[in-house]
Amino acid sequence: EAQVTQNPRYLITVTGKKLTVTCSQNMNHEYMSWYRQDPGLGLRQIYYSMNVEVTDKGDVPEGYKVSRKEKRNFPLILESPSPNQTSLYFCASSSLGFNEQYFGPGTRLTVT
């Protein structure tokens, strides 16, 4: 089954404690991206990757890091999380940047 998986699905953490949210896709897609979704603001892109070892900033990259060492994986790293990073995070992939996007189930992060 074609899918995008994210882990964990729910995470509560404290300010400053480094965390990683994993994202993996099994469709051999070139393009992967991370979004955050906040009430009233919709989905905003954090980072995207056009291919292995190629990443670029989206609209709200501050406080986040990503890496793309393998085609299937695109982890999101929060080196020092802060309460304003409390949000619902989605990973997505597609064969090319604007083709049909496949979204993961989301990770709800709470930073206290």
Added chain:
Amino acid sequence: KQEVTQIPAALSVPEGENLVLNCSFTDSAIYNLQWFRQDPGKGLTSLLLIQSSQREQTSGRLNASLDKSSGRSTLYIAASQPGDSATYLCALGWEYGNKLVFGAGTILRVKS
């Protein structure tokens, strides 16, 4: 800057009604437009994708249209059912951003 607006923000209709959701955008330099469905606590599911050269796409009871010159798209849902209750988002593949730009969504409730 590309801005995407969805109207109405929320809609409640009785079962069986035909309904239209609206999406407007400010910059017509788009590759395509996608409509997504999001169920509470879940990820986004792609419903329809319209390329910039197309006028409409249909899938079952759903029909999406695109008018680039006026910066508008509509999602028509025929014979609505309670199972259609969800948030519907439109997203543009914008030529100047290598990314999707999302609207804030329309929350649809279909009452039985």
